[in-house]
Amino acid sequence: MRGAAMIEASPVAVAKQQTAFGKAFPYVLECGLPEATREMTGDWVRHHRDELLNQASEHGAILFRGFPVASAEDFDAFIAAFDLPNFPYNQSLSNAVRINWTERVFSANEAPAELTIFFHHEMAQTPIFPSKLFFFCEQPAEQGGETPLCRSDLLYQQLSERCPEFARNCEQKGLRYSNVMPSENDPLSGMGRNWQSTLGAQSREQAEARLAALDYTWEWLPGNCLRATTPVLPAVREVADGRKSFFNQLIAAFLGWKDTRNDPAKAIRFGDGEPLDADAVKVAAELADDLAFDVPWQSGDVVLLDNFLVMHGRRSFVGKRKVLASLVAVQRHAISPEGDGPQSGPHWSSSPKRAVAGG
Ligand code: FE2
Numbered sequence: 156m157r158g159a160a161m162i163e164a165s166p167v168a169v170a171k172q173q174t175a176f177g178k179a180f181p182y183v184l185e186c187g188l189p190e191a192t193r194e195m196t197g198d199w200v201r202h203h204r205d206e207l208l209n210q211a212s213e214h215g216a217i218l219f220r221g222f223p224v225a226s227a228e229d230f231d232a233f234i235a236a237f238d239l240p241n242f243p244y245n246q247s248l249s250n251a252v253r254i255n256w257t258e259r260v261f262s263a264n265e266a267p268a269e270l271t272i273f274f275h276h277e278m279a280q281t282p283i284f285p286s287k288l289f290f291f292c293e294q295p296a297e298q299g300g301e302t303p304l305c306r307s308d309l310l311y312q313q314l315s316e317r318c319p320e321f322a323r324n325c326e327q328k329g330l331r332y333s334n335v336m337p338s339e340n341d342p343l344s345g346m347g348r349n350w351q352s353t354l355g356a357q358s359r360e361q362a363e364a365r366l367a368a369l370d371y372t373w374e375w376l377p378g379n380c381l382r383a384t385t386p387v388l389p390a391v392r393e394v395a396d397g398r399k400s401f402f403n404q405l406i407a408a409f410l411g412w413k414d415t416r417n418d419p420a421k422a423i424r425f426g427d428g429e430p431l432d433a434d435a436v437k438v439a440a441e442l443a444d445d446l447a448f449d450v451p452w453q454s455g456d457v458v459l460l461d462n463f464l465v466m467h468g469r470r471s472f473v474g475k476r477k478v479l480a481s482l483v484a485v486q487r488h489a490i491s492p493e494g495d496g497p498q499s500g501p502h503w504s505s506s507p508k509r510a511v512a513g514g
Contacts, residue, residue, distance in 0.1 A: 297474030387426035
């Protein structure tokens with residue numbers, strides 16, 4: 156460490172902070188040095204990197220408050236100091252339309268303000284997903300616009316008690332997601348990213364090759380739209396201490412995958428093709444809402460999430476809101492060699508593997 160003034164950050168309490176499995180949720184660290192600079196912050200992150208990553212895994216979420224992060228460039232530098240592999244938007248299969256601000260940083264979702272984005276694990280509806288993600292608030296909304304967080308291990312524990320058969324089916328059968336992508340970005344939809352961008356394809360042939368490589372099935376629809384259906388993906392994931400998290404996009408897909416092309420009723424099925432029990436999905440959504448901690452965004456806030464432990468969403472809002480995101484440390488679902496469904500047994504795993512566009 157260099158320089159006379161050094162950043163010290165202390166854990167602080169925030170309103171409605173929770174405790175989950177003995178850990179504060181979220182963990183909140185406040186910068187104690189008003190004159191801190193971007194460079195000092197980078198040094199501080201590098202110095203405390205391993206400790207911070209451990210805290211993120213234990214607590215599920217860290218809210219960094221009071222650090223000198225004011226722009227996309229500051230945010231990019233903050234993330235870079237963690238030295239984790241970047242997972243660029245253009246290599247992801249995200250349905251959301253986003254705008255890249257820097258190499259690592261893009262808009263969280265360009266969906267209209269009045270849309271609620273339901274709870275989900277980032278990209279758990281695709282075979283390739285980040286293990287951690289960052290959010291940064293450059294400008295909070297005038298009203299609303301919080302980012303609700305939910306401890307997914309708590310949710311799954313409660314869901315298993317309330318709807319044991321449904322939880323068991325999720326775990327044993329896995330899920331298949333289906334969505335219709337437009338041929339041009341649809342700014343009115345939370346899932347309006349066009350198929351060319353989603354799949355990194357210039358032509359139908361390239362799109363089909365990418366989908367085939369990912370074990371998807373597909374169908375071309377009028378208007379040059381593309382319906383893509385995933386292979387069977389895990390819905391439950393083992394996390395620390397033998398706990399399990401509800402690692403999927405079930406709530407978001409069943410309740411929220413709705414636009415002029417998409418009908419939520421067709422968006423998701425169990426891996427064996429059976430429909431989901433709507434009442435159980437409702438229970439899952441209600442439990443998640445009851446468990447929600449709404450990040451009360453202030454300008455300059457940064458949140459680091461463990462994507463395996465914590466679900467997130469977005470409240471609707473009024474006024475201008477600028478929340479940026481960044482994804483890191485990609486992993487893939489382990490799909491059986493035949494590509495036809497879950498590996499035997501209830502425990503899914505993911506193997507570290509870099510995502511490569513086109514593969
Ligand atoms: Fe998200």
